[in-house]
Amino acid sequence: MAELSFRGFFFLVLVLSVVSMVPLAKAVGRCQDVLHPNICLLATCRQQCARKHNGNAVCVSRAFGKYSCVCYYNC
Numbered sequence: 001m002a003e004l005s006f007r008g009f010f011f012l013v014l015v016l017s018v019v020s021m022v023p024l025a026k027a028v029g030r031c032q033d034v035l036h037p038n039i040c041l042l043a044t045c046r047q048q049c050a051r052k053h054n055g056n057a058v059c060v061s062r063a064f065g066k067y068s069c070v071c072y073y074n075c
Contacts (some may be wrong), residue, residue: 037068
């Protein structure tokens with residue numbers, strides 16, 4: 001009986017620990033900012049992203065032949 005209550009207590013502590021970590025994990029996520037929605041020159045895009053957010057920039061295809069400059073950074 002004591003072993004059963006210990007297991008129940010351990011399981012409860014484990015569940016509460018995981019639940020309390022969920023908001024912390026969301027806060028450490030990655031954010032994005034579209035710096036230029038209609039054009040992307042990768043060198044310029046990366047420079048502006050580093051200056052503005054200290055992040056990493058990529059060119060993302062939005063439509064046929066059009067790219068956007070998207071900056072990913074820590075929130």
